Amino acid sequence: MTIERASEARYDFGARRLEEVTTPTPSDIEIASAAKALPIREIAEKMCGLTEDDYEMYGRYKAKLSEKLSSTLGGREGEGDGPTCDATAGHGYYVVTAGITPTPLGEGKSTTTIGLVQAMQAHTNARAVACIRQPSMGPTFGIKGGAAGGGYSQVIPMEEMNLHLTGDIHAIGVANNLLAAAVDARVFHESTQSDEALWKRLMPQAKDGSRKFSAIMFKRLKKLGIDKTNPDDLTEEERNKFVRLDIDPERITWRRVVDMNDRFLREITVGESPTEKGKTRKTGFDITVASEIMAVLAMTTSLADMENRLGNMVVGPARDGTPVTCDDLGVTGALMALMRDAIKPTLMQTLEATPVLVHAGPFANIASGNSSIIADQIGLSMVGKGGFVVTEAGFGADIGLEKFVNLKCRKSGLKPNCAVIVATVRALKCHGGGPPVTAGKPLDHSYTTENVDMVREGMCNLVRHIENTKSFGIPVVVAINAFPTDTEAEHAVIREISLAAGAEDAVLCTHHAHGGKGAVALANAVKAACEANEDCKDFKFGYESSLDIKSKIETVAKNIYKADGVEFSERAEEKIKLFTEQGFGDLPICMAKTQYSFSHDQSLKGAPSGFTLPIGDVRLSAGAGFLVPLVGAFPTIPGLPTRPAYYEISVDTENDQILGLS
Amino acid sequence: MTIERASEARYDFGARRLEEVTTPTPSDIEIASAAKALPIREIAEKMCGLTEDDYEMYGRYKAKLSEKLSSTLGGREGEGDGPTCDATAGHGYYVVTAGITPTPLGEGKSTTTIGLVQAMQAHTNARAVACIRQPSMGPTFGIKGGAAGGGYSQVIPMEEMNLHLTGDIHAIGVANNLLAAAVDARVFHESTQSDEALWKRLMPQAKDGSRKFSAIMFKRLKKLGIDKTNPDDLTEEERNKFVRLDIDPERITWRRVVDMNDRFLREITVGESPTEKGKTRKTGFDITVASEIMAVLAMTTSLADMENRLGNMVVGPARDGTPVTCDDLGVTGALMALMRDAIKPTLMQTLEATPVLVHAGPFANIASGNSSIIADQIGLSMVGKGGFVVTEAGFGADIGLEKFVNLKCRKSGLKPNCAVIVATVRALKCHGGGPPVTAGKPLDHSYTTENVDMVREGMCNLVRHIENTKSFGIPVVVAINAFPTDTEAEHAVIREISLAAGAEDAVLCTHHAHGGKGAVALANAVKAACEANEDCKDFKFGYESSLDIKSKIETVAKNIYKADGVEFSERAEEKIKLFTEQGFGDLPICMAKTQYSFSHDQSLKGAPSGFTLPIGDVRLSAGAGFLVPLVGAFPTIPGLPTRPAYYEISVDTENDQILGLS
Incomplete structure (x- = not known):
């Protein structure tokens, strides 16, 4: 890719600026349906400077990018003048979007992430890629809407983002459930066969009478301290150790998954068919995004690294307490085959036709809550020097950003140049003594009329997030995500206290109502903060992992x-x-x-x-x-309410449109 | 598409003929891995005459075709001189591949289907498309290998065919399980709420206090004989009938599915978490391809037709015996959204770069066992007049072909010009008194040495299949799928008795060992049979569906x-x-x-x-x-053996290849 090409592409995309918006802001689906997405080929080639070898199309508006792209692109030379953090020479600025402690309605981190890259790429002449998580499908049909941003800051086509996307969650589900089936089948076979019978079946003889270990069996042999390569050389004791994993059925931790809000699967008894000979067992299902395999996908850095991680997953202890792994069960290679395409991030586009990478969606409590390392790395290489990757960290900064630093950056070696902390008047009022906010119920009057004191009172929450983030050596820009009912005085107090707490800037944003144009000030503030922190020299982890x-x-x-x-x-x-x-x-x-x-x-x-x-x-x-x-108990599979969202969802069979998603 | 283009394309593909093959035939995966697939774009555009609007890429080697393609292409004019059956003017000849009563090893219907189209398109100058079923992933990791054909007659890339393909089975799984979750959630909510509470939650008030029916609710109202459109007009009795489906939890027939050989899910108890308040229930999982939604996909003819079929699916009876449907639960539209892409057949290619449509894979016992009507229709339009669609019917002709005629053709209105019945010396010997054939065990000596009398004795099976097929008014060509251990005398007796039984021809085929070249004689025989039966005038169903x-x-x-x-x-x-x-x-x-x-x-x-x-x-x-x-009991979810196939499966992380699939 040449600079000319990228530059030319960028100017092409000026034409996609949303100059005209409707007020009041229409519903997300109305905006998304009215938008005309560009063929993803154009985004990939003109915008990201990729060639046909770098990506594969999945339908017209999605493409999977090679997971090796960050190394093949290397650090690009861009037009900007700033170098960036030292993980990969020549790549772009790395910006993480976090939030204050949210209300159950969410404070707009995804929307701000999308609005910010729209502002950068379509309005301020900077190359920018957003990296976001793939949403789970279950909640789409339950209560919560999708996770493609909102208003005039969205990823499109939103129905593809919120439904199957490119199948990664499906791949995770099948891989997770293959491992689960392997666990129960192994326990069953071990409980019904002698050591000798297990050996004969696990190590079938070829026509010439010989037996051979399959490649993955050497991992188990190594774990057992056996370095023989010819099966016939094993002693009887070694054979017995090899064939009998002796998983304790009462303590199996590996659960099955389904990408659906199916509360009746939370706790179940399996094995009740007579064919399972009474070997019933209590277990349950999680929603697929809660699978450890999703967490693996988010944290992995290459195919080989993924193989190690999948192989190391523990399904439960043996009766003697030894952890039994996926490698012990011999199923790692099959999981790799299932996950071969899932490791590739999906390229999509914003409403202003700027590139977005969607990849991995781990739970933000029991897992890391951040999108994938691989997508961020590719984004940083794609935008090149002077460009920007904006990546989102789930939940409030105490969770998402803490894990971004201590888990994701620790593994990737990447360092953020700047953090954006998204705040709303609504959430600040909630922290300032406002009544509880509940999804699906009307907001109390205090949230929709001016109450500067309540905002001021609640600023303690934002201030602590600013201080925490700065404690990692990361400069903070506060994004005030504006609502129509906010007042100037309320915004002023947020800005004033944020600056006093050490934020580089605190900027009013209207990207929900105005698209990228509404986040131009934020883009400029982020750019200034990044340029002032090119080398990330103060960045540090929250603890050393060598601590007990x-x-x-x-x-x-x-x-x-x-x-x-x-x-x-x-x-x-x-x-x-x-x-x-x-x-x-x-x-x-x-x-x-x-x-x-x-x-x-x-x-x-x-x-x-x-x-x-x-x-x-x-x-x-x-x-x-x-x-x-x-710290408490977390439901790992939601349920469906009495009136689920699916009552509104349909396909217009004449015009071929999916309706009713939100 | 112009004739010139199709014709030019065909000659292009002469270059892909497999002139060189290795003897003895290498393993399926060795052959498939050594083959270089063409970009699917070339197959779609040069070979099938499609334009960019007609298809969507899914990776480099798969494309989804618009389900409307058969109507947009219409009947094409080809170079051949024969018209064809009267369902759609101007489309190609319609050939169904069936088999004799098989051994557990399978007699090569898929391989013959692929070999035949390779012969037609790459060797005999005829446009030809194969239509086959998508295989389930579960067995890929268990005992059985994939279903992409074999030897030098395969669909490639076989790992994509055997794993996720384009996600149709995943879509079916999620749709099936959304309906299952909806059933249990509804039973739960009805059992814990009054009629009044249900009404309030199912029909939430808008800000102005008004209530509105969602579109799908009118289907339930209609079923109840209520023609009111304003919710406020319903009497209390009508409201109560509307909100209470009163599903009998003991008689729910809708089960959950997983695309995995997970025997421990055959019979389970759900709802054991305290959050479900003791409302446990016995149920179970089937493998995904056994879902009725898979059967719907195979039988459907358009998006609108699919909506009707999905809506009509019955999940079980109400306590008064009334069937409760997907429409009653309000979830049909969401299922449509999930299945929106699955209705599009997937285009792949054979080893000789001829087009293959892969679509739907319903069980051949509890469901129709045939690939989709939509794929066959598209194939017939694509090949145009004088071209050939070869579609496969699962199991023996007593099952697959009977259902092809009485279910699939009855619905589609299409009529086959000819049936190919695949026979092997092995299966005929089995019918002629040979000892039982068991998968995974060595074949008895009688199967690998000449025994003409045993073959003759077993011909009664093939003869009956020929007679049955002819009873539907379909001419029969017997394909003798040759094995290296067969003898000429054995083949001669098959041919002799087949012709005597009324087969148009009985042809020796070596497509497993030689690719399309090995099925040229079969191609010519099929062509002759089709030309002699252009109008399908004798075709008839096995019964009138109006019979009791x-x-x-x-x-x-x-x-x-x-x-x-x-x-x-x-x-x-x-x-x-x-x-x-x-x-x-x-x-x-x-x-x-x-x-x-x-x-x-x-x-x-x-x-x-x-x-x-x-x-x-x-x-x-x-x-x-x-x-x-x-007629008997059929396991709807298989199990994993002691040494499952997954022990051999891996990803070569350096060369980026999936290994060990068979």
């Missing part, structure tokens, strides 16, 4: 949540001891905490302190590469 | 299976009475019978007669549009 498990948890609890201390349940203590003994003590931690408070108690709004954080349990995600301390 | 249910079953049992009579269980009698009362008596029937015998007893090889066919139960597939009489 408890110290890591305490560090996050005290430094980020402002807890006085941490209380570990007996179960958590046991698990910490076990994981330390098993050699997992060096893994970083992925806190599973409510997003509605800095504390574990979602009713504690504002900036609570002086509380003790309770850790009820700790789980292991050995493949994703982290430990998950549980 | 029992008579339809008896007709198939006596005419095709040669049973003396039928015995209906008490349960079957009840169901027949119920379905007749409910107005489903006019549906055609889809027999669920073993494929290993003409009878219900799979040990009865050859051409048994004089038996009584037992019907244990009858099921309703109101969306697919048939009744399913059960």
